[in-house]
Amino acid sequence: MPLDDPKDIDRFAKDIDRFSKDIDRLLKEIDRGPKDIDRASGAIVEDVFRQVTGLNGFLVVSFVAPVAGSQSLNGRRAAKNPMMATVARKAEAREQEDAVQNPVDPDTLRQLLKTLPEFLKYLEQKAKPKA
Amino acid sequence: MVTARAQSSGESSPGSGDQTPKWTVMIFMGADNVPGDASLKKEAEDTIRMLNEDIQPSDSINIFVQLHADGRIERQHVWRGKRTAVNLALEDSTNGKALTRFLDWAMETSEHRPGDYSMLVMWGHTFEFGVGPQVLRNGIDALDFAELSDVMGRFQQEHARKYPNVYGPDEVPKLNIIGFDACDVATVEMACQLEPFADYLLASQIGVPLPGWPYGEVLGRLRDPKGDVMGPAELGSYIARRYCAHYAAQDRRVTLSMLDLKRAPTLFDLAERLARRLALVLDDGDEFDVVYDLFFHSRTPDDRPFIDVADFCLNLMRDSGYQSVRQAAEALGDFLITPNPGDFESEAIRPSAVGVGRPFIVENSRNSADTAGLNGVSLYAPHVADHDFEKASYFYDKFAFAQKTLWGQLVQGLAMSQ
Secondary structure (H helix, E strand, O other): OOOOOHHHHHHHHHHHHHHHHHHHHHHHHHHHOHHHHHHHHHHHHHHHHHHHOOHHHOOOHHHOOOOOOOOOOOOOOHHHOHHHHHHHHHHHHHHHHHHHHOOOOHHHHHHHHHHHHHHHHHHHHHHOOOO | OOOHHHHHHOOOOOOOOOOOOOEEEEEEEEOOOOOOOOOOHHHHHHHHHHHHHOOOOOOOEEEEEEEEEOOEEEEEEOOOOOOEEOOOOOOOOOOOHHHHHHHHHHHHHOOOOOOOEEEEEEEEOEOOOEEEEEEEOOEEEEEEHHHHHHHHHHHHHHHHHHOOOOOOOOOOOOEEEEEEEOOOOOEHHHHHHHOOOEEEEEEOOOOOOOOOOOHHHHOHHHHOOOOOOOOHHHHHHHHHHHHHHHHHHOOOOOEEEEEEHHHHHHHHHHHHHHHHHHHHHOOOHHHHHHHHHHHHHOEOOOOOOEEEHHHHHHHHHHHOOOHHHHHHHHHHHHHHHOOOOOOOOOOOOOHHHHOOOOOOEEEEEEOOHHHOOOOOOEEEOHHHOOOOHHHHHHHHOOOHHHHHOOHHHHHHHHHHOO
16 A cells, blocks of 8 residues: 555654654653563554554554563563453454455555664664663 | 335335335333343333323324233234234244244334334343343243344344345345333444344443333324424434433433444444454553553443443543554544544435434433443443353353454453452
8 A cells, every 4th residue: 555645644644653652652661760661662662563564554463572471561460360361362363364364565564664773773772771 | 124015016115205204113022020120011011001192193103012021922003903912822932033023013014115214122121131031930031132133134034035026135124223222232242233134223321211211202203293204313313312301301310322333344343453452462561450440430330341432442542551552442432423424315315314424323312410421332341340240251252243353352351350
């Protein structure tokens, strides 16, 4: 799905805007302290990836690390209940199935990939302990 | 829906303009006594008396009632026939056949034609995702909502086979409105379950006080229409408003909403999308706690195991830490509330008659501050109430929505996390 439709472009801009808000949120999370860094960065980066790659409703979950079983998260009540992990695995499987059935448009993907290294570099810089 | 007269006389297709549409209103009443529930016998009798006495006969409406009480079944074509007992030795009323026979009888008797309008009202108590409970030797049995859709499906097939000249090979009859004069039925699960059988669902998100809908008032406009006969969308909206106005005067908390079942497949997809997004992030303990509490903030009144969907979406958009969740919530919330202009061109049918331009929640009426957070449609969420979800899950899991989406498993997982 090329971004030549004004609605798509608008949507893309909106997503970028949200993307930057998520980065702000990530930075705030990191600022909370070392204990929360892993959890916060893990969860939010996954989420950001999900949505950036999910532009126009197409989701590329292959970019997303498996959520179920993620050790970086410190589930509270959720951790006590294996059913939630089962539901998460099913959700992941369904998302992957949808992604296979509705592959993302190559042009959109290309644009997203261009932003990826820059984004990762940005995260690395921000995650470094301050001198 | 169409019957013999249409077949034999070659009546027009819907909305062709050469006939004034009539309404066929069918009220299916379950008033058997069930332990723990208030007896409905008196209210049922009062309702039937109201239909006979408070509404003047009119050519534009045929009203049929079927009453199940004290182990007997009785039927009446209001104004035009006496109430008679169904001979259960001759007529099989098991496995939902009581309902299909009733529909068939009403359609035949009213000589329902293409272009006429139809409404089925299920009247009675609800019981564990079912309606019209009866005490049997081995316990309480109700027509559960999954069975109801099986029954409706059977009726569609039988009716289409009976009138092959009216329906094409892939066509089946559909009710215009299916209404529930019963508690807690305006749900996403019900909308998805009943979508193949009716254009609109008219039901309440909360309890319905006895004696239920004020039929004299709500059908009064059809008795004496000032101008054209109301279309389905107009009648549903009118019923919802009059019902809430009626109980406002009596200081009783009520809601009634009408949902556009033609758009239920989109609702299904968006609800599944939200369930997936939630499932994917709830291993984050902080997010889990936030979402868990948001369910409580969105719950319907009276300790019932439901949340208001639009309110829940709004709460997620405000408080979820995950953009993917916020986006899915926004998409679902917008779908429920945003008007849907669509394409519609017809000289014969008023756009308002068929709900052109209305959102999925075509009408949402409520009458008190207690119900201000209710926007017209609920979703099951057992953990927000003191509710035996393990017992209810036998019935809940029969819903197509519960079987095909992750919502049921998600909310049952939340309930197990308590």
